[in-house]
Amino acid sequence: MNVLFALSALFPAITTVVAQEEIVGGVETAVGQHLYVSGFRRTKTGASSCGCSLIAPNVVLTAAHCTGKGRKFVSIGSHYKSGTKDGECIKVKQIIKHPKYHAKSFTYDFAILILERPSKFPPVQVSFDTVVPGTPTVLRGWGRTSSGGASSELLLEVGVNTISNDKCVKMLPGHTVNDAMLCAGGKLGEDSCQGDSGGPLTV
Structure with a gap:
């Protein structure tokens, strides 16, 4: 499994590699099968308010816009x-934002979190391959299950297909869509939502 990194911002049934929210129209994931999926928290036992992905034993990938808000721990x-029923929670030692990150347009909305110690869980492989429009992908997260609604306490997932950036621009007038982004979604009622920011988009 490869992670493409869906830092999406929820727009009408569209997920852009930008800032994101939650899983709408999804189902509960199988327990213990996606252990690289992580949550960014303010405290060890508190709720994850952004998603992340373990990409190396002590390295986590998330959205740059998720940093700088008091979040200090990663639940893996x-x-x-929330809580500590399973998994592990490790403190973040260093945060490195992409040097070209632009907060208003969400361009290069990536950040690396260096953990204080290695995780015991296996990391996911990051893909640098070109993804053609129409590729089936999967979003996972604990975000809201409806716009403005409650977040999920359990890890959810939903399948979405990638969309060409040209089509994405037409679907998101007034929003920045460039080559640093990947669009996915398009099916009404099935997408990411608030709280899914920084989480993985996998193929």
Whole structure:
């Protein structure tokens, strides 16, 4: 499995590699099968308010816009949005934002979190391959299950197809869509939502 990194911002049934929210129209993931999926938290037992992906034993990938908001811990391998029932929670030692990150347009909305110690869970492989429009992908997260609604306490997933950036521009007038982004979604009622920002888009 490869992670493409869906830092999406929820627009009408569209997920852009930008800032994102939650899983709408999804189903609960199988317990113990996606242990690289992580949550960014303010405290060890608190709720994850952004998603992340373990990409090396002590390195986590997330959205740059998720940093700088008091989040200091990463929950790895947990099926739950909060608490310590499973998985592990590791403190963040260093945050590195992409040097070209632009907060208003969400361009290069990537950040690397260096953990204080290696995780015991296996990391996911990051893909640098070109993804053609129409590629089936999967979003996972604990975000809201409807716009403005409640977040999920359990890890959810939903399948979405990638969309060409040209089509994405037409679907998102007034928003920045460039080569640093990947669009996915397009099916009404099935997408990411608030709280899914920084989480993985996998193929």
